[in-house]
Amino acid sequence: MEEKKRILTYTGLKKLEEELENLKVVKRKEVADKIKEAREQGDLSENAEYDAAKDEQRDIEARIEELEKILKNAEVVVEDEVNLDKISIGCIVTVYDEEFEEEIEFKIVGSTEANSLQGKISNESPVGRALLGHEVGDSVKVETQAGELEYKVLKIDRSL
Numbered sequence: 001m002e003e004k005k006r007i008l009t010y011t012g013l014k015k016l017e018e019e020l021e022n023l024k025v026v027k028r029k030e031v032a033d034k035i036k037e038a039r040e041q042g043d044l045s046e047n048a049e050y051d052a053a054k055d056e057q058r059d060i061e062a063r064i065e066e067l068e069k070i071l072k073n074a075e076v077v078v079e080d081e082v083n084l085d086k087i088s089i090g091c092i093v094t095v096y097d098e099e100f101e102e103e104i105e106f107k108i109v110g111s112t113e114a115n116s117l118q119g120k121i122s123n124e125s126p127v128g129r130a131l132l133g134h135e136v137g138d139s140v141k142v143e144t145q146a147g148e149l150e151y152k153v154l155k156i157d158r159s160l
Contacts (some may be wrong), residue, residue, distance in 0.1 A: 005075045007110030007123065014074050016112075020067040023060055028074050031057045070112055077110075084156045087131045089123050091158060095131070095140070095151035103154065108132070127151075 008016070031053055038050035067095045077090040087093050092107045108131065114122035121128045127149070130142040134153050142149045 004073065006070050006073050007077060007089055008070075008074045008112055009077050009109055011079070012109060012113040013074060014072070014110055016067055016071060020064065020071065023064050023067070027060050028057075031060060076109075079158055082158060084158065085135060087134050087153065087156055089132075091156050093131055093153065093156040094157070096154055098139075098150040098152065104151075106131070133140050 034053035
């Protein structure tokens with residue numbers, strides 16, 4: 001079974017590559033040193049430091065495997081080449097929320113990079129999916145669990 005393509009912005013790709021490098025070069029060595037120190041304390045059967053270090057090692061290796069899989073199946077959207085005529089992955093969209101009478105800014109990213117606290121929404125989310133392909137001036141209705149939302153597209157921009 002082929003892995004699903006992971007859509008990433010160039011910024012998101014760099015961030016994941018840096019995390020992977022840090023895990024492989026820095027964290028692996030740190031946890032190996034912790035295991036070595038714990039072993040030197042003697043009896044491993046009742047050694048909490050050893051158990052904790054082994055758990056940490058397992059978590060690091062799992063994250064490395066996950067990152068490698070994401071990067072292997074990454075499809076990178078170069079933000080500088082994004083067409084600003086229509087909303088697409090990699091652009092920043094300013095919309096007007098009709099119900100709350102406020103402007104909201106979203107950055108449309110792949111699901112791997114989504115972080116609602118930073119205003120990054122996935123192209124697979126209800127709002128992201130509804131906005132894709134629309135132009136400035138369009139009204140967009142979005143079905144969500146909280147009910148129907150209506151946005152008017154004010155601006156489409158590149159990320160900085």
